[in-house]
Amino acid sequence: MAEVEETQLPGVGVRHDFVTSDGERIGVLAHRTGRRELLVYDTTDPDSCRNVVRLDADDTHTLAELLGTSHVSERLAELQQHIEGLTIDWLPVERASACAGSSLREAALRSQTGVSIVAIVRGEETIAAPGGDVVLQPGDTLVAVGTPEGIKELFRLLHQG
Amino acid sequence: MPVAVAAAEVAPVLVELGLVVLALAVLARVADRLGLSPIPFYLVAGLATGPGGLVALDLSPELVDIGSEIGVVLLLLALGLEYSSEELGANLRVGLPAGAFDALANALPGVAFGLVLGWDPRAAILLGGVTYISSSGVISKVLRDLDRLGNRETPSVLSILVMEDLAMAVYLPVVAVLLAGGSVAAGLVSVTAALAAVAAVLFVALRHGTTVSRVVLSRSDEALLLGVLGITLVVAGVAAQLQVSAAVGAFLVGIALGGAAQERASLLVSPLRDLFAATFFLFFGLRIDPGDLVPVAALAGALAVVTAGTKVATGWWAAKRAGIARPGRIRAGTALIARGEFSIVIAGLGVGAGIEAQLGPLAAAYVLLLAVAGPIVTRFADRLAALPPMAGARRPT
Structure with missing residues (x-):
């Protein structure tokens, strides 16, 4: 992202700009009143604005919506991988794993790794927010959220005993 | 019947006042149509309807007195509320050099003029205040109308206006105390007391602005507005009792408010501010005989030319320090030319104290000139910038 410069304008509001x-x-x-101005700076006289568009609160929302959508969907893809030190991953339960056949409570995955199981994908079926009684079966895919280290540890547990 | 008597007395006052306000409404419309500040129009209206004017309105003297007193108290509250104490504090650290340049370059010509004219030194100090202070009201309107609020030279302009606001917090009480008169020794004592009081107010405002804010803050707009107005009137009254003008007390209340209370109160007060300003300018004009303007016109013109030049130099220098190029420096300098509400308030202090008969008419003529000329000159700033650099002869070295 470009570096955004912030300037306080006493009695008026605050200005943000970037190249x-x-x-x-x-x-x-x-503006302090909630109005916004969209500024486009001049190229020959860089201290002045070539264009100023005055927006009321409603216009601001409309414009933000228009600019925001594509941005949000792009970002969502990234978010699935990384949220500030958090990792989401899809991990299969191997036949050899000691966890296979035990309930989530018995497997105590969270207390061992700090990773939360947010869903279990079993064939066509998805168990969202699984309770402690759900028994893990070989071939399940666990949707896990945690630190990268926790995920690694979980991966190890689901592979072997 | 007492009720009927009271009603009979009130009725003509209401009609008088209503007609005056309607006339102001028409003037505000004309000013808006022309894209000019309404301030000079209100002044002219006051001059035209006062003694010696075109139509001498027979307004009751009590109405004129009370009207101008309440007008100036509320106007100064609004002016004090314009910037939050946080903004004042932050600006004090970065804006000091430009603020000092501004004060010296623009107040000294006024003081010098007064002294050359052989005025009482106190009147000369007042004239210095009149020429020093730009009109934040006129200037912020011009910047808005010309779409310059987003420009990169605008923070330099606003910073100077904030410094002037702070300077007024010191200047006004000191001048008010000086005008109260007395011996030199008594004067020194009261000036020291006034400075101590201002220091206390500024300290509270800059360090504990949010605490003050919390005391008056309320979820209800009415409660907040009434609280602020109540405090203002009480402080203004106490200040008047202490021989410091009521207006000065009101200004300090506005300065001392910070945080969320300032933010909301300034939004609540801003439409009222224009109303207070209108009444104040009108009543100031009412007290001046337009015939008195003629002998001081040439003087006011000369003073206006000199101090327009010094303001341009101030803006140029401040913008240059901020790394702004030539066109922006000219825009900043010309934007600052306009004088308005504060100049009239300062002159009003002198008129109230009756120290120099020429001060009122001179200040009125001066503000009329610069409140009109300032916005017009800055409109053509970019054309001035397009002239060859030779034309920038006013540029300081």
Whole structure:
């Protein structure tokens, strides 16, 4: 992400601006009243604005929505892999694993690894937020959330005894 | 019947006041249509309807007195509320050099003019205040209208306005005490007392602004507004008792409020501010005979030209320090030319104390000139910047 510069404007509000990858400086001025101004800076006189678009609260939401959607879906893909030190992973339960045949409570995966099992995928069926009584079967896929180390440890447990 | 008598007395006052407010409404509309600040229009309206004006309105003297007193108290509360104590504190650290340049370059010409004219030194100090302070009201309107709030030179302009606001917190009480008169020794004591009081207010505002805010803060807008107005009137009254002007007390209340209370109160008060300002300018104009403007017109013109130049130099220098290029420096400098509400308030202190007969008319003529000329000149700032650099002769070295 580009580096965003913040400038306090006493009595008015706050301005954020940055240089786009195309080399244009654009910004948003947030008034204390909630109004916004979209700023496009001039290229020949970089201290002034070539274009100023005044937006009320409603316009701001509309514009944010329009700009936001594609951004959000792009980010979702990344999120599945990484949320600030958290990892989500899909781990199969191997036949050789000591966990196979025991309930989630007995396997005590969370207390051993710190990883939460958020769902179990069994064939066509998905058990969301499985309770402690659910018995793990060979061939299940566990959807696990935890630290990268915890996930590694869980992977080991699900592979062997 | 007492009730009927009271009603009979009140009725003409209400009609008078209503007609005056309607006239202001028409003027505000005209000013808006022309894209100008309404301040000069209100002043002219006051001049035209006062003694010696085109139509001498027969307003009761009590109405004029009370009207201008309440107008100035509420106007100064609104001016004090304009910036939060956090903004004042943050700006104090970075804006000091530009603020000092501004004060010296613009107050000294005014003081010098007063002294050359052979005025009482206190009147000269007041004239210095009149020429020093830019009009944050006119300037923020101009910046908004010209879509310059997002410009990169604008923080330099706003920073100067904030420093002027802070400077007023010191200047106004000291001047008010000086005007109260007395011997030199008594004057020194009261100036020291005033400075101590201001230091205490500023300390509370800058360090404990959020605590003060919490005391008056309420979820209900009415409760907040009434609380702030109540405190303001009480402090203003106490200040008036202590011979410091009521307006100064109100200004310090506005300055001392910080945090969420300031933020919400300033939004609540801002539409009222224009109303207070309108009444204040009108009543200030009412007290001045337009005939008195003629002899001081040339003087006001000269003072306006000199101090417009010094303001341009101030803005140029401040913007240059912020790394702004030539066109932006000219925009910043010309934006600062406009004088307005504070200049009139300062002159009003002198008029109230009756120290120099020429001060009121001179300040009125001066503000009329610069409140109109400032916004017009800055509109053409970019064309000035397009001229060859030779034309920037006012540039300080």
